[in-house]
Amino acid sequence: ISGSSGLDADFFAEMEEILIMADVGVETSLALVDNIRREAQVGKIHSGEEVLDLLKKQIAKSLTIEKSQPVERTDKPTILLVVGVNGVGKTTTIAKLANKFNKEGKRVLLAAADTFRAAAIDQLNTWAQRLNLDIISHQPGADPAAVVFDALQALRARRLDMLIVDTAGRLHTKVNLMAELEKIQRIITREYPEASLETLLVLDATTGQNALAQARVFQQTLNLSGIVLTKLDGTAKGGIIIPISREVGVPVKYIGIGEGLEDLHRFSPTAFVTALFA
Amino acid sequence: GLTAKIQAAMKKLRGKGKLSEADVKSALREVRLALLEADVSYKVVRDFITQVQERAIGQGVMQSLTPGQQVIKIVHEELTNLMGGAASKLEPAPQPPTVVVLVGLQGSGKTTTCAKLARHLRQNGRSPLLVAADVYRPAAIKQLQVLGQEMQIPVFAMGEKHNPVDIAQGAIEHALSQGKDYVLIDTAGRLHVDEGLMEELIRLENNIKPQHILLVVDAMAGQDAITVAKAFREKLTLSGLILTKLDGDTRGGAALSARAVTGCPIKFVGVGEKLDALEPFHPERMASRILG
Numbered sequence: 385i386s387g388s389s390g391l392d393a394d395f396f397a398e399m400e401e402i403l404i405m406a407d408v409g410v411e412t413s414l415a416l417v418d419n420i421r422r423e424a425q426v427g428k429i430h431s432g433e434e435v436l437d438l439l440k441k442q443i444a445k446s447l448t449i450e451k452s453q454p455v456e457r458t459d460k461p462t463i464l465l466v467v468g469v470n471g472v473g474k475t476t477t478i479a480k481l482a483n484k485f486n487k488e489g490k491r492v493l494l495a496a497a498d499t500f501r502a503a504a505i506d507q508l509n510t511w512a513q514r515l516n517l518d519i520i521s522h523q524p525g526a527d528p529a530a531v532v533f534d535a536l537q538a539l540r541a542r543r544l545d546m547l548i549v550d551t552a553g554r555l556h557t558k559v560n561l562m563a564e565l566e567k568i569q570r571i572i573t574r575e576y577p578e579a580s581l582e583t584l585l586v587l588d589a590t591t592g593q594n595a596l597a598q599a600r601v602f603q604q605t606l607n608l609s610g611i612v613l614t615k616l617d618g619t620a621k622g623g624i625i626i627p628i629s630r631e632v633g634v635p636v637k638y639i640g641i642g643e644g645l646e647d648l649h650r651f652s653p654t655a656f657v658t659a660l661f662a
Numbered sequence: 663g664l665t666a667k668i669q670a671a672m673k674k675l676r677g678k679g680k681l682s683e684a685d686v687k688s689a690l691r692e693v694r695l696a697l698l699e700a701d702v703s704y705k706v707v708r709d710f711i712t713q714v715q716e717r718a719i720g721q722g723v724m725q726s727l728t729p730g731q732q733v734i735k736i737v738h739e740e741l742t743n744l745m746g747g748a749a750s751k752l753e754p755a756p757q758p759p760t761v762v763v764l765v766g767l768q769g770s771g772k773t774t775t776c777a778k779l780a781r782h783l784r785q786n787g788r789s790p791l792l793v794a795a796d797v798y799r800p801a802a803i804k805q806l807q808v809l810g811q812e813m814q815i816p817v818f819a820m821g822e823k824h825n826p827v828d829i830a831q832g833a834i835e836h837a838l839s840q841g842k843d844y845v846l847i848d849t850a851g852r853l854h855v856d857e858g859l860m861e862e863l864i865r866l867e868n869n870i871k872p873q874h875i876l877l878v879v880d881a882m883a884g885q886d887a888i889t890v891a892k893a894f895r896e897k898l899t900l901s902g903l904i905l906t907k908l909d910g911d912t913r914g915g916a917a918l919s920a921r922a923v924t925g926c927p928i929k930f931v932g933v934g935e936k937l938d939a940l941e942p943f944h945p946e947r948m949a950s951r952i953l954g
């Protein structure tokens with residue numbers, strides 16, 4: 385933020401620029417800065433540092449969704465359905481989640497329900513082998529719903545704690561592919577109503593405004609319980625989660641900060657906002 | 663859309679009588695918003711608007727009877743020119759094989775695009791060889807092999823225990839002995855800020871001196887696209903860009919950012935997951951798409 389500690393037009397313009405360049409989007413950025421400018425006037429705040437601090441607190445607050453619970457449950461089996469557009473990091477995130485819960489003593493099962501993309505099953509299988517976890521898979525081209533169905537039976541029969549389902553990447557504009565996901569979610573709730581189902585949308589921090597469209601459409605089609613924001617180890621800030629939080633209301637639960645198994649952190653609104661303005 | 667907004671802005675202004683430079687600037691605010699909403703990077707938007715403003719004022723938009731229409735026309739033309747000429751080909755090297763390397767961020771679509779390019783080249787009578795030089799991502803080699811198998815195009819691989827430079831060199835020797843005239847090298851996704859991995863690409867370029875290094879950019883990339891493209895351009899001799907996942911509904915402003923900061927032509931666009939989903943780049947269509 386500019387060297388002047390005064391609140392001139394430049395100061396607010398600079399704040400808008402930081403937010404826009406962080407992919408917060410024009411509308412939300414202008415609204416946030418406009419709001420903070422009025423609060424500064426009303427509260428007679430004269431230092432740029434104080435105003436910036438106020439802005440950070442407001443954003444962190446908007447990202448704190450009260451009903452956000454941790455993903456795992458201790459009283460019943462948990463099923464994680466991981467979805468998102470192509471290449472965002474779903475399969476890698478699943479490996480990280482499986483590793484985390486496995487280390488916490490949960491018995492984790494994986495389902496390779498991406499039966500479409502070349503070597504998708506091999507990719508998840510490699511992770512399963514590295515983590516020494518069971519995996520349910522069919523052959524490439526098989527019906528993903530059938531893989532999920534089998535995995536649900538295995539979850540119950542083997543009395544395991546958690547099932548994580550990998551799905552094929554799909555653009556939210558592909559109606560038939562979104563319908564396929566809805567069908568998979570329905571199978572899970574129908575066949576295993578007693579489990580706790582968490583549907584996680586994986587978003588790539590390098591994505592711009594389209595992430596908002598993705599969140600909207602995935603939320604319309606499925607009942608999302610959380611977002612995982614990946615690739616925050618790059619230089620993209622992922623600010624799009626601010627308008628997503630306002631508009632779609634799905635909480636970010638985890639962030640991906642690398643390609644290794646340990647590179648998954650619980651989402652912290654304050655840490656995120658600090659990084660946004662760093 | 664944008665046309666209506668510019669017309670409305672101009673109408674409001676004309677009510678005051680003669681247009682001023684400031685009036686032109688304020689009408690261009692709509693264009694600026696549209697470009698930012700389309701994910702064009704902030705600085706690229708700023709430079710573009712300055713350019714359009716100068717041209718609009720220079721061309722006497724203020725005296726025009728239809729200033730709104732003129733502004734829109736100038737914006738469209740300037741954006742189309744910026745998107746660059748349509749040269750969707752991979753020019754052959756003076757001596758075969760023509761070596762092409764695909765680089766870019768994780769998940770941008772390199773492996774799929776590599777296979778699509780091989781298919782495209784073979785359709786044009788070439789004899790391509792695919793090279794699996796991603797030794798990091800689980801089953802990356804298998805992914806390229808499955809795609810190659812699907813198209814009956816050979817894939818050169820040495821497994822994950824060799825380094826990409828050795829694999830590339832081995833592939834080129836193999837291509838020469840097999841009469842393959844195009845060698846398409848798939849590399850691991852990497853961050854522009856990962857010094858070690860960027861160094862690996864620099865070594866690869868210095869070692870095999872490819873005819874083409876293509877930066878693969880996800881069409882839905884946001885503001886950071888400019889930083890990424892700039893970093894790749896600074897470290898490597900990029901010859902072109904490929905924009906992927908254009909079959910979605912992203913406006914694709916990252917295309918303008920990448921093009922503006924690298925000066926490289928956008929050679930092809932990916933429009934789907936299947937191997938035939940590769941199209942030549944159409945600058946005018948892209949300009950319209952970005953403007954919304």
Ligand SMILES: Nc1nc2c(ncn2[C@@H]2O[C@H](COP(=O)(O)OP(=O)(O)OP(=O)(O)O)[C@@H](O)[C@H]2O)c(=O)[nH]1
Pocket residue numbers: 468469470471472473474475476477498501504551552553554614615616617618639640641642643647768769799851853
């Ligand atoms: N730097 C970085 N790379 C990541 C992160 N998460 C995933 N990746 C990389 O992103 C690429 C794509 O990851 P995948 O897990 O295959 O993504 P996906 O969503 O399953 O892809 P599809 O199944 O093809 O849609 C891989 O190279 C991963 O290593 C992250 O947090 N940081």
Ligand SMILES: Nc1nc2c(ncn2[C@@H]2O[C@H](COP(=O)(O)OP(=O)(O)OP(=O)(O)O)[C@@H](O)[C@H]2O)c(=O)[nH]1
Pocket residue numbers: 470471501553555767768769770771772773774775796799802849850851852906907908909931932933934935939
């Ligand atoms: N819809 C659509 N999907 C695409 C396109 N190009 C690639 N994909 C998909 O995007 C995902 C990532 O593609 P990859 O080819 O694995 O990407 P990559 O850059 O090689 O990934 P890394 O090697 O992990 O960096 C896969 O699900 C592809 O099928 C495209 O033009 N349209």
Ligand SMILES: [Mg+2]
Pocket residue numbers: 474475476498504550551552553
């Ligand atoms: Mg996957």
Ligand SMILES: [Mg+2]
Pocket residue numbers: 772773774796799802848849850851
């Ligand atoms: Mg790849």
